[in-house]
Amino acid sequence: MASHLYLSLTDLLLLRQEAQLNRMAAAQEATTELLKESLETLVQVRDSLKALGSKAEGRTPESVVCVSPFTQVGGSCLLLALDELHTWQSARQFCAGYGADLAHFSDVNTFAAILEYIKTISIFYNLSKNVNIWIGESDEAVEGTWVWVTGELMPRGAPFWGTRDGNLPEPADDRRQNCVVLWKRDQYYLHELPCTHEAAPLCQI
Incomplete structure (x- = not known):
């Protein structure tokens, strides 16, 4: 008992x-x-x-002074190296050589200015091939939490992210794809890709 x-x-x-x-x-x-x-x-x-x-x-954006080879775009100094193809980490190292890092933005106006800059550079290069462009955003630290290299959070959805097959919205939160490009075939809207993909760096000071 x-x-x-x-x-x-x-x-x-x-x-x-x-x-x-x-x-x-x-x-x-x-x-x-x-x-x-x-x-x-x-x-x-x-x-x-x-x-x-x-x-x-x-x-104001007009008061920002940029030194060559950088160009003033939306209040920042940008360098798009379309003749360079790098992995995401290698692209950051390339930008670091100029005292910069991969580009980031947080508002629609800056995004629109960057797209216009890319269009201008592409015309200058007479670029016909599909070259994607690295920007400074990833979810490597926490899957599904997209963060800029500055530590700022990046919102999902329109007007920044594009769509994939079946018009499904990016990002897909694929664990194999942790870095972000401006995807040429989708008018340079944001898409996630493996960080080992090779793309052109968009550097920002």
């Missing part, structure tokens, strides 16, 4: 411990999600404050 009671108490203690562990796991998951949402909110606030700061200081 005492042995039976002892086993029952043991089972009860184990059940209580299991329930407590389940509650702790659920709380940890909720905390992680809350932290992720807080990070996204802070990034948005930071970007808004940066934009307001630029306006307050009177900085």
